[in-house]
Amino acid sequence: MDCKMTAEYIGEYAEGCLEGKSAKEMEVHMASCPACAAEMVSYTKLIDAASSLTVEDPGAEFWKSYLPKLRKKLLIQTPWYAFLRKPLTASISLALLLLILLAPFGAGRMRRLARVRNAGLVTEESAVRKASSNPEWFAAAIEEYQLLSDASNVAEVLSSEEKDRLVAEMTADLMD
Amino acid sequence: MSNDEVKENSGQEDAGLIGQFLQGNEEAFNRLVLKHKEKVYFLALRVLGNHHDAEEASQEAFIKAYRALKKLKERKFFFTWLYRITFNVCMTRKKTARFTEPLDSASKLRDMSLGQGGEELEKEELKAALKRMTELLPVRQRAVFVLRIYEGLKFEEIAAATGLTSGGAKANFFNAVQKMKKAMRGNYGL
Numbered sequence: 001m002d003c004k005m006t007a008e009y010i011g012e013y014a015e016g017c018l019e020g021k022s023a024k025e026m027e028v029h030m031a032s033c034p035a036c037a038a039e040m041v042s043y044t045k046l047i048d049a050a051s052s053l054t055v056e057d058p059g060a061e062f063w064k065s066y067l068p069k070l071r072k073k074l075l076i077q078t079p080w081y082a083f084l085r086k087p088l089t090a091s092i093s094l095a096l097l098l099l100i101l102l103a104p105f106g107a108g109r110m111r112r113l114a115r116v117r118n119a120g121l122v123t124e125e126s127a128v129r130k131a132s133s134n135p136e137w138f139a140a141a142i143e144e145y146q147l148l149s150d151a152s153n154v155a156e157v158l159s160s161e162e163k164d165r166l167v168a169e170m171t172a173d174l175m176d
Numbered sequence: 177m178s179n180d181e182v183k184e185n186s187g188q189e190d191a192g193l194i195g196q197f198l199q200g201n202e203e204a205f206n207r208l209v210l211k212h213k214e215k216v217y218f219l220a221l222r223v224l225g226n227h228h229d230a231e232e233a234s235q236e237a238f239i240k241a242y243r244a245l246k247k248l249k250e251r252k253f254f255f256t257w258l259y260r261i262t263f264n265v266c267m268t269r270k271k272t273a274r275f276t277e278p279l280d281s282a283s284k285l286r287d288m289s290l291g292q293g294g295e296e297l298e299k300e301e302l303k304a305a306l307k308r309m310t311e312l313l314p315v316r317q318r319a320v321f322v323l324r325i326y327e328g329l330k331f332e333e334i335a336a337a338t339g340l341t342s343g344g345a346k347a348n349f350f351n352a353v354q355k356m357k358k359a360m361r362g363n364y365g366l
């Protein structure tokens with residue numbers, strides 16, 4: 001290995017990326033070439049100095065408030081129905097709201113929704129898959145997913161039994 | 177325990193917490209945040225250069241992770257994935273981010289030079305110059321440099337955390353070092 005090669009691979013060598021044979025060749029060259037040996041020292045010095053650069057810790061108060069702040073943001077940055085997350089009674093409001101919203105819909109659309117549900121359309125992935133393979137289901141699938149998505153958002157603050165009950169109630173209401 | 181074993185155990189713990197979170201346990205997500213908040217914040221701080229942007233970016237990264245966790249396939253690589261989200265957030269923010277204290281180290285240096293000299297001062301001067309240099313690096317190179325030097329990631333891990341290839345990560349790192357060396361040649365004992 002010569003000086004040019006050594007200059008090119010000095011970083012790789014220092015970072016331990018060179019394979020045994022090449023590393024050995026480089027060591028042999030550096031042992032007999034003061035210029036390349038000095039380059040190596042200078043590389044190491046630079047990396048060592050960079051490693052010892054510290055940044056300021058924002059302090060105990062900052063870390064204490066980190067999670068609460070994040071939780072607040074998670075709550076704020078949710079859609080308009082986020083208020084439904086807070087009180088437990090939200091399940092009742094949601095069911096009522098859905099009934100009111102869906103009341104004017106025709107029986108045909110309800111049947112379509114029911115058909116989609118019966119087909120086991122319960123996840124985003126399956127909704128997308130089925131919707132794309134069967135365009136006439138598209139509108140129904142979107143509605144269905146919206147409903148379940150709203151329900152699962154509310155469910156974040158509910159226990160799993162409460163969530164199951166809520167979804168069952170909504171489903172029953174819609175199937176009527 | 178070796179470094180790899182520590183990583184493996186930590187990854188398994190994360191995978192467990194993610195499983196609990198996806199079954200509806202919000203507290204499990206809180207634990208993920210408490211476990212990783214420092215790493216994410218300091219990565220953002222080193223890349224973006226100021227506290228305000230680092231706080232915003234790190235919280236944004238956790239929010240994105242919260243929403244996308246169900247899509248994460250390899251749960252034990254949560255940490256790398258979180259780094260990747262943080263990296264992307266930082267890249268998006270780089271245009272608005274400003275280094276707020278570029279002169280900080282220089283003024284500290286002036287104060288020190290009154291009482292000290294020789295090797296110690298040279299070392300401090302080198303550090304101050306390096307700090308300025310890293311701030312001038314393109315953000316991608318800076319991020320790769322930070323992940324390598326301060327997080328001690330292997331190049332394959334940096335690749336996973338940045339979306340670069342392993343070769344690309346190496347190239348970015350060595351370009352960064354090369355730039356710094358060039359700028360400082362002949363000074364600070366280099």
Ligand SMILES: [Zn+2]
Binds near residue numbers: 003004035036037
């Ligand atoms: Zn040589």
